[in-house]
Amino acid sequence: MSRDLGSSADVSQANQTRAEIWQSRPWQERFKEGLRAGIPLAIVTLVIAISFGVVARPVLGVAAPIVMSAVIFAGPTQFAALAVLAVGGGPVTAIGAGVLLGARYAPMGLTLAPSLRGGVLRRAAAGQAIIDLAWVTASRRSVRPDPVFMIGATVPTYPPWVLGTAIGVIGGGLIGQPERFGLDAVVPAVLLALLFGGQLRPQRQMFAAALLGGALALALLPVAPAGVPVIASCLGALVGLWGAAPADPTAPAGAGRRDSGPGVDPAIARPREGGP
Amino acid sequence: MSDVWITIAALAVATAVLRASGPVLLGGKSYPPRVWAVMALIAPAVLAALIVTETVGEGTSIVLDERLAGLAAAVAAVVMRAPILAVLVIAATATATLRVII
Numbered sequence: 068m069s070r071d072l073g074s075s076a077d078v079s080q081a082n083q084t085r086a087e088i089w090q091s092r093p094w095q096e097r098f099k100e101g102l103r104a105g106i107p108l109a110i111v112t113l114v115i116a117i118s119f120g121v122v123a124r125p126v127l128g129v130a131a132p133i134v135m136s137a138v139i140f141a142g143p144t145q146f147a148a149l150a151v152l153a154v155g156g157g158p159v160t161a162i163g164a165g166v167l168l169g170a171r172y173a174p175m176g177l178t179l180a181p182s183l184r185g186g187v188l189r190r191a192a193a194g195q196a197i198i199d200l201a202w203v204t205a206s207r208r209s210v211r212p213d214p215v216f217m218i219g220a221t222v223p224t225y226p227p228w229v230l231g232t233a234i235g236v237i238g239g240g241l242i243g244q245p246e247r248f249g250l251d252a253v254v255p256a257v258l259l260a261l262l263f264g265g266q267l268r269p270q271r272q273m274f275a276a277a278l279l280g281g282a283l284a285l286a287l288l289p290v291a292p293a294g295v296p297v298i299a300s301c302l303g304a305l306v307g308l309w310g311a312a313p314a315d316p317t318a319p320a321g322a323g324r325r326d327s328g329p330g331v332d333p334a335i336a337r338p339r340e341g342g343p
Numbered sequence: 344m345s346d347v348w349i350t351i352a353a354l355a356v357a358t359a360v361l362r363a364s365g366p367v368l369l370g371g372k373s374y375p376p377r378v379w380a381v382m383a384l385i386a387p388a389v390l391a392a393l394i395v396t397e398t399v400g401e402g403t404s405i406v407l408d409e410r411l412a413g414l415a416a417a418v419a420a421v422v423m424r425a426p427i428l429a430v431l432v433i434a435a436t437a438t439a440t441l442r443v444i445i
Contacts, residue, residue: 152347293400
């Protein structure tokens with residue numbers, strides 16, 4: 068499915084406005100779109116899960132890694148805890164490392180929060196669908212990520228996450244080291260593909276935020292505990308405070324879409340609610 | 344209960360709480376436009392940070408290895424507008440090939 072937001076003004080505007088004003092569209096449709104977007108993510112997830120199973124087996128045995136994937140369902144958290152346990156670290160250190168890597172879910176959840184209605188339990192349940200790949204996909208699609216689309220994109224990744232872990236644990240002996248197949252390069256490559264999302268000339272502010280976030284992470288990587296660089300990178304988003312003040316969110320979309328002046332992300336200048 | 348199971352149980356709860364935190368604390372409230380301007384940029388900032396840590400990170404140190412070649416291949420694939428699964432395969436192949444050669 069094309070998520071091209073940049074090449075042809077008319078087509079991209081139609082596409083993005085469609086994705087952007089998701090509030091007015093039936094949830095079933097958005098959920099199905101999420102499911103479709105989740106299929107490639109599921110394959111990526113399977114590959115990562117197999118890697119996890121392979122490296123977890125010698126440390127945790129057979130049952131624990133599979134249960135871990137089933138109840139935690141968070142790659143970075145699981146890999147971090149595993150790394151601590153593998154070098155003989157205690158549970159407190161392992162839990163601490165896992166929590167630091169999982170802390171990114173808090174700011175991710177904040178971007179979803181305004182779109183979530185309903186009671187506390189319902190909102191808490193929706194938050195459980197936050198995984199890096201699905202949240203990123205939803206965020207790249209519309210400024211205000213659609214929780215229904217994100218849940219749809221997360222659903223297909225759960226079975227391969229658990230199943231892949233089992234495959235890795237049981238078949239690990241046959242597979243050998245995941246690095247042999249370059250599987251450790253899969254995650255950054257896929258994230259890169261998602262960062263561009265078919266859009267080769269990102270808006271200036273997005274580019275600035277990405278550059279700053281990446282630089283912060285690189286600077287903190289050798290000095291801060293694992294997980295902190297990613298959380299600190301959120302500060303890169305503060306470039307959003309610079310540049311022209313955001314346009315009136317009720318202004319009609321269209322005029323000046325392709326070049327909306329210095330520093331203004333056109334996506335932000337568009338109506339988000341389908342009306343005032 | 345062994346250390347491993349304590350870790351798993353605690354992380355299952357902690358992860359669920361972290362995932363619920365944003366939606367529970369701020370659910371249904373709308374942000375002012377300036378806040379949205381910042382929120383909308385969290386994704387690219389975090390994404391870039393994830394790419395950095397996954398490519399050159401090894402625990403808490405910077406390690407430059409064959410993953411960089413995988414990322415370079417991925418950049419080329421993305422520029423040529425390859426679909427996401429092709430990007431995956433290309434990056435893995437480049438990394439694995441370089442490991443065989445070196």
